[in-house]
Amino acid sequence: MTRLLRKSFTTVAISITTALSIFNTPAFAHNGEHHEQPDPVEPTPVEPIDVNTKLDIRKNVLDLNSAEKSAFVDALYTLKNTTLEGSTISIYDQFVAQHVASMGMMMMDAVGIGAGHDAAHHHDAFLPWHREYIHRFEKTLQSVNPNITLPYWDWTDPEAIDFIFQPDFLGTNGSGVILPTPGGGTFEGGPIQTGNFSEASGWVLNPNLHIDPITKQTSQGTSLIRFLKLPPIDQYPIPQAAVNQLLAHDNYSDFRLDLEGFAFDQLGNPVFTNHNYIHGLVGGAGFDFSTNPPTPVPIGTMSGVLSSPYDPVFWLLHTNVDRLWAEWQDNGHSGSAFYPASGQPYGHNLNDRMWPWDGGQTTPGMIGPGDVVSLLPLFSSDDLVTPKDTLNFRKYGYTYDTLVSSVPEPTCLWGVLALGILGTAVPGKQKRLGSNGKI
Template sequence: MYTRKNQRDLTRTEKKRLVSALLELKRSGRYDEFVTLHGRHYVTDDEEGPRASHMTPSFFPWHRRFLLEFERALRAVDPGVSVPYWDWTTDNSPASSLWAEDFLGGTGRAGDGKVMTGAFAHANGNWNIRARVGDGSFLTRNLGRPSDPVSLPTRQDVAKALSDPLYDAGPWNSTVTRGFRNKIEGWGSGGTATTYNHNRVHRWVGGVMLGATSPNDPVFWLHHAFMDLLWDRWQRAHPDSGYLPRRKLPASDPQHGRVFSLHEPMPPWDVTPAQLLDHGRVYRYA
């Protein structure tokens, strides 16, 4: 078992090793495979087909498996590396340590959002954006969106979501107003008002984090490690609650065949949410 640490507690050496492992995954082409996979499985309410990763109850287990697969690839490069988490309720400024030159680099320049600092800056020649939606071969960010400011979620925002003992509810999509899942994932009516928690963080970072190929920005993994930690906290706070729906939805339900119940295998791994409820044998959070 290994430990996922708060990114602010990483030593200089740990940061260097993580950046090196990320760059090696990128060189090998493996990193872009993860970006493509995420883009392929980003299916909205209005699109046809199964919805395993977003706007759906399996948001948490799907991303837990996605992170685990990515972490295994990282640890194959360097067994001493794990994915740290970014607690954006505390490290909530463009001046926070994760945006430093020696770690993820900072915000993008005015005009095109091109990131100019850190190991992932395009000028260094190691981080070409290949798997993408739209144009642009370089990493982009617009931290805080100065021209139309957006703030990161607060501890109170997270606490409100964590206090809900219900995991999720019908109609099992972006419009749900009850339950922990959508209060953290952060969709509003019809999937358009992306203003809460997880979604608000994507908006705050901006650039490539706004699209379905958001893992092009390495901060994606730190953000979703925190999502995973919050799911863990919710489970501990509500031991008598659990993943919903527990049973396959009936054929009469509009979400039949699109939403994954507790024991239905999720693509692309053929693993069920039930198999991903507990991470305790694999990793822990510091």
């Protein structure tokens, strides 16, 4: 394990020492696409909710009490240590496999209508795909403890980072690997050694799913790796002004591009921000200035993106991403008029089926040192989800503490259906009566 880590970290040391300011660095070269979208027509109203329907409330992680923090951690460990009949990996690892395989769509041996493009990133289904994905994960957590809802990390709050990264909550920074930093200093990070989510605590990663994001073929080992606030990605919190600018967009494609983390400065240069910045803040990343434009060099589990759900902070990050989208939608951008109907790769347009909820239209290619496809859960042929199905987040049975007062007037009743674990139902057409934090 040590040799594996040392080899990986040596390759990025030079790029870290030569890195400049993160906010002046171009974004991923292949991710900065901008897709024009026609001016929207009148927005489609948010579908009404019956007054008796109870919505689960996702709240700020800072508002979790000790019992709620413990319950969340316990449920994560339960999923990590539970294997369903017919599977060779845990329930938690199956979710990681889905995220990894979504990027396997870009591999040469991917087959089907959605092949050639990442199913979950770099294009406009980034938000719908992750809304569906984290909702299914939340429902699976609730199969362990029905009182749990996913908390969000408001990355503009200066107190959140120290609250989250504690040994008795989501774990600490890694240690054991020292890297040089810009200006002649050094920084220590690496595998989490003690406390929650360390290998010693039972948080052991599947080496076939913990994949080196640079080679996409080799493993990063069995330990969760963090280089929390490794320069140059060490500026925290993200300014509130950046979020205000994000929410001011009227065009969905511009909003998604900014929220995913490919924004532009006043000179039109792309900058690394929001979602992408937090991935790098937690995992650590340098930049390779030998390429034009400079390319990011991820180091830790979170910054690698591929296997990032192995870090439990992934769920807090993406819940905040979903919250910001929900707030933007509630602020006059609801409905299908605010999502592109065409012009995207397949799987990203309004009525396209999104993998893996596509009825088997596409099969990912091989990615990583093992056969990721064989590790995926089975999805029913009628488990179909399009971006359009995800646009009304309240149909999923949840809201956010920042949106409690904005629930639309009720005029009809939605049915309440049970949701099976992983790939057995279509949450976009269901509701759940929550059991804590209700309205």
